[in-house]
Amino acid sequence: MSSSATDNSISLLRPDGWNRPPVIEPSNDGDLLEVAMGPHHPSTHGVFRMDVALDGERVIRLKPVFGYLHRNHEKLAEGMSYLSSMPFTDRLDYICPMTNNWAYALAVEKLTGQEVPERAQYLRVIVGELTRVQNHASAIGFLIQEMGASGTPLMYAFKAREKILDLFEELTGARMMVNYMRFGGCRVDATPAWLTATRKVVDELPQFVDEFENLLTGNEILMARTQGIGILPAELAVNAGVTGPMLRASGVNYDIRKVDKYGAYDRFKFRVPLGDHGDVYDRFMIRFLEIRESLAILDQALKQIPGGPVMDSKAKLRGFRPKPGEAYGRIEAPKGELGFYLISDGGPNPYRYRIRPPSLINLTILEDMCLGQNVADVVLIFGSVDIVLGEVDR
Amino acid sequence: MKSVEEIKAAIEAAVPGAGVEIQTNPSVSAQHSLRLAPSHAIEVATFLRDDPEMALDFLSNATGVDWPDKEISEKVKVTRTVTKTVDGVEQHLEETVEETTRRIAPGCLEAVYHLYSVAKGHGPVVIRMKTVNRADQVELPSLTPVWRSAEFQEREIFDLFGIVFKGHPDLRRLLMWDEFKDHPMRRDYVDPDDFEYEPTAHDEVLKRAQEHKSREQGTGNRDQKDQAATGL
């Protein structure tokens, strides 16, 4: 199947440069049909609406509308102490609470200059990579679900996810809303029993990935529906602020774990998979490859984890007042670059608390990718962006 | 990676009259920022993006900050000549009096941008722009023509803070609904109290719930009329 956005070079259709989406000319028979997809929709990953203008089956215009889950977390944080915002960061990207906690703790540690002990860095990497594995597995599962696979791949992914969530419950007390990182380390130490259980899970996961890949790749329906759809050129991706697996699927080698070298990531050998075409199939396959790289990191981290404390001994739990100043700290969350920008005025509450949500910014070029495609492909393209509304709306 | 002073020098060499200032960051992170004058902001931004050495092609984060009006009271020593009658003789004496002057330092809204380079792998470079005041002169140039990622983020700043971005292709509210009136992230925003409270309210929340309830019952609201109609 060919559509104008994939055939022609994008520059012909972009008179203003990257600033605006390309102009698609509708055929001259009939008006445009305006459909609101969402907010109550099984495939929109949450409460999300897309106002789509269709010419027959082709998308002429697509405007995303969100804000249905807006809880104004940024303003709430201005009224609470720094520690009290930590449980609220769990609820941003609620599939990956560990990495949200990590980004916030990293930003505060950048602001105050606190040191994190070695063992805490390794624990952070271990739980962060476990989070990445279960997030990518769920993302693949949800994408295939939207293609109509009625839940089988999703339930395979969730079977693996359950093992990881059980590990989180043993470590922190909660499966999802973990509230685990603190400024200067982690809340509790991992017992040797937990490390053994994690070792066991990590040894079983490659078999899960093999089964999952066996089930899905090579499937002709999948390939026909996802290859050549929703192509995102590399330059546009960088200019539009796209990060994470979506950026790497377009062929741009930018992984914050390698660029910023935060945490203990500079001690592990891992590769960064890149895509060739930047279509939905690449974004889907890259998640498999990233799961395998995460398993390699987990393997190394579990072997190398040192002993010692997990919390900075000088860190204060109550009465935490960082000196005035500001800091921007970011990590490679499973969805993209998750950053926190904090301005402190010397008081117990932050003066400005800003979350840089990868899901929201990855949605900036949703319109560009979907124009000219069929409306059935919109669901797939949107699913390959992999967003979570808690993060988009905060 | 250049230091902030070097970047400032490069900008001033490339865009004359750009009006760039350095704002130091006292925290440990040492992420100092460059304050841009709104008049030349787009030229400076284009230079930062296209310069082969800096190549800041990636706008990571664009956000707003609200700096409200501050009342400053200063004690000033004022020397004045005063005419006084001493022992029946008029004399001109010099008196030094301490006076307290009060003035309002006008607040402003600020837009902060964090730039990184994907090609070179360095960053962040922080640039900031301030509006003139918080009331009527709240315009800033939009950087969306330079970096597309500013499109939604500037819409969010407009929605939550009220900065109007000139040159933005589609400036509407993003998170709040289109007919909403106020700007929620401002420091002087007052929440509406016409929503249902939790049944276990106490302190502040209880006081406001009681005020709201008494206001509702006093004005002959819908519930009372319905009760009268059904005779309950």
Place this chain on the structure above:
Amino acid sequence: MFGEGILKGLAETARNFAGSFVSAERLTTVQYPEQRIAPIEATRDFPFLVYDGADWEAGLRCVACQICEKECPPKCIYIEKSVDKKPDFTGRPQIYPTRFDIDISVCMSCQICVEVCPFEAIKMDTEFELSTTDRFGGLLYDRKELAKSNEHYHKIHPSEAAEVDARLAEEKAKAEAKTKAAAEAAAAKAAAAATAAKPAPADSKAGGESNTAGGTQG
């Protein structure tokens, strides 16, 4: 061959389906509520107040310092202090809460209250089947409903409770040693003052002076 990929996928599904009849690894469904998974020790649901001994009012560890109320992110705790005092586990008189409400419909189980409590008085329970049909107070727990014994704490979090008990025993021992040392020092001072007064009855005035001096110091 066209359809090969689909057949490969179907073979995978068939293997899982057939395998679920023979291996427990593949049959992962637990028929809740008839079957339940073994609870994990560290799990946390909603807070409860710990009391030592048999009487919940006398043994309640909470001293109404209101730190948990201040630190709670969604502000679901409400405490009212008492006017009188009762002795705590070291014997020192402390105020106690006359009212300690937790609204568990607001509580988000973040367990910051447990982390900041300096008296080991509030801990996390593991009960989650708490739904009720009373929407206006059914989920507002007062201190009587929240107070659970230390034995209950040992049952749900054995290793944590053992640690807490060890710490409290250490504190109690330190406090007792301190009072014992202070009592011994006072007794020694009184004895010294008494012996100083005896051998000089002629200098009764001097002895009396030194006695009172010793008395005010002791």
